[in-house]
Amino acid sequence: MTKTARILIRSWSLAAPAAALALAGLSVPAWADRDPAYAAARSSGQVGEKTDGYLGVIGGGGDVRALADKINIQRRANYTERAASQNATVEEYAFTQGCMLIQRTAPGEKYQAPDGSWQTRGAGAPQRDPRCP
Amino acid sequence: MTSSRLTAFVPPATSFDEQASEAAVYSGRRALTALAMAMAAATGLCGCISVNAPDKPIVIELNINIKQEVIYRLAEDVKQNIEANPDIF
Numbered sequence: 001m002t003k004t005a006r007i008l009i010r011s012w013s014l015a016a017p018a019a020a021l022a023l024a025g026l027s028v029p030a031w032a033d034r035d036p037a038y039a040a041a042r043s044s045g046q047v048g049e050k051t052d053g054y055l056g057v058i059g060g061g062g063d064v065r066a067l068a069d070k071i072n073i074q075r076r077a078n079y080t081e082r083a084a085s086q087n088a089t090v091e092e093y094a095f096t097q098g099c100m101l102i103q104r105t106a107p108g109e110k111y112q113a114p115d116g117s118w119q120t121r122g123a124g125a126p127q128r129d130p131r132c133p
Numbered sequence: 134m135t136s137s138r139l140t141a142f143v144p145p146a147t148s149f150d151e152q153a154s155e156a157a158v159y160s161g162r163r164a165l166t167a168l169a170m171a172m173a174a175a176t177g178l179c180g181c182i183s184v185n186a187p188d189k190p191i192v193i194e195l196n197i198n199i200k201q202e203v204i205y206r207l208a209e210d211v212k213q214n215i216e217a218n219p220d221i222f
Contacts, residue, residue, distance in 0.1 A: 033219035074221045078214065086210055092199050096207040100215065101222060131201040133208040 037067055048110025048118055049101045051129060053079065053094030058110055058118055099132035 034042075041047045046060035047068050054075055055068040075097075076090070083093035102111045105121040113119045113127040215222045 096204045097211045
């Protein structure tokens with residue numbers, strides 16, 4: 001950071017819009033960071049969010065399955081790490097994550113209902129396990 | 134009728150009709166007893182816990198042991214997790 005920039009940020013009139021930009025950055029939807037192939041598989045309903053916190057493959061070929069497997073392996077590693085830090089089991093953490101992931105599916109995306117069936121997310125709230133927060 | 138017993142061991146004079154009525158009384162008593170027993174049995178039945186076998190197979194859901202309190206405790210962390218790892222969710 002240059003000396004000029006530091007002086008500019010110290011000035012409140014300029015720092016305020018900068019803070020607003022930083023806040024706006026936080027509210028950028030998560031799908032902006034998704035791999036395009038993953039984003040496409042989600043929006044086309046080839047993969048869906050399962051109740052156990054992992055991706056399920058509904059359609060598509062081996063490439064979709066490979067993509068889902070790759071993400072599920074990453075998710076499992078992430079859940080294992082997070083669960084340990086929260087003194088929870090991997091299954092508990094994954095299930096809670098699944099609740100949240102089903103909640104934030106976009107209309108048109110697939111998710112698994114508590115009875116195990118695949119549902120397409122509509123405009124309303126998704127069908128979730130009664131234990132979900 | 135009791136006075137006759139005081140004087141002699143004579144069975145009380147009972148006419149055929151009286152015997153019949155006596156029998157009727159006894160049968161009435163029997164009927165009452167039977168009714169009371171039936172009622173007792175019925176009451177007993179109502180008091181019993183009836184266990185019916187379910188017509189559907191018993192499904193043991195394995196993730197039922199994930200308690201809601203745990204899920205609520207983890208809820209905030211999973212939200213942060215999504216924000217921290219947007220590429221895998």
